């Protein structure tokens with residue numbers, strides 16, 4: 001069986017940077033206790049490794065409700081946060097380790113900038129995703145999130161409003177284009193800044209090709225990882241024999257029966273050690 005590993009599989013630059021910062025934390029110099037706001041990445045293995053370092057996960061509400069002194073340091077994940085977190089941390093004298101991906105910061109800044117210029121923002125992305133919430137919060141009241149076609153149909157902006165479309169960095173290019181073309185019909189002067197991360201683009205383009213060229217596809221990623229889910233959706237739409245796994249033990253032998261070639265890809269939050277495990281398993285099969 002021919003096995004092809006995607007050249008873009010695994011940690012993207014932003015996630016690798018966040019993981020390295022946390023992994024190399026100088027514990028002696030870090031104000032304790034240390035918390036991370038949500039999961040550093042959408043991968044349980046990585047979350048477990050972080051916990052082994054004594055870094056606990058905290059959710060947004062608990063962070064906001066924490067008494068002064070309860071949190072020494074807060075790690076902000078690569079997905080970024082809205083302005084309220086920075087303000088609260090300052091008020092409560094909490095040190096921040098900010099691993100927000102520079103490309104996410106760019107979209108947050110664009111949201112701020114366009115609001116200042118009087119635009120309404122249409123943010124294309126999953127409304128429950130941390131990155132989208134963070135960009136949305138920087139956009140304030142002038143932002144609306146479009147996650148699906150229903151949201152798009154419900155969007156009701158004034159005909160004379162200046163509108164800019166921004167997107168989640170891991171958004172599907174096809175859906176972004178669909179939103180743009182539909183909005184152009186209703187608001188001819190709508191503008192767009194394609195803020196999809198190049199890594200995501202390359203990964204999505206490559207999986208289209210690999211799914212068409214191979215008899216089976218294995219997508220590795222966390223169930224909560226937006227970009228991994230998207231890779232799976234794209235591959236599955238092209239090649240019915242596509243499976244989505246988070247760990248090597250979820251790969252069933254029967255899945256590959258009869259397949260002469262398999263392509264393997266992994267979302268941006270999948271660590272190298274999991275990809276290597278899957279590759280070894282496939283080679284043994």
Ligand code: SF4
Pocket residue numbers: 012013014015078101102103104169170197198199200268
């Ligand atoms: S996908 Fe791109 S924007 Fe998102 S964290 Fe990774 S490098 Fe940053």
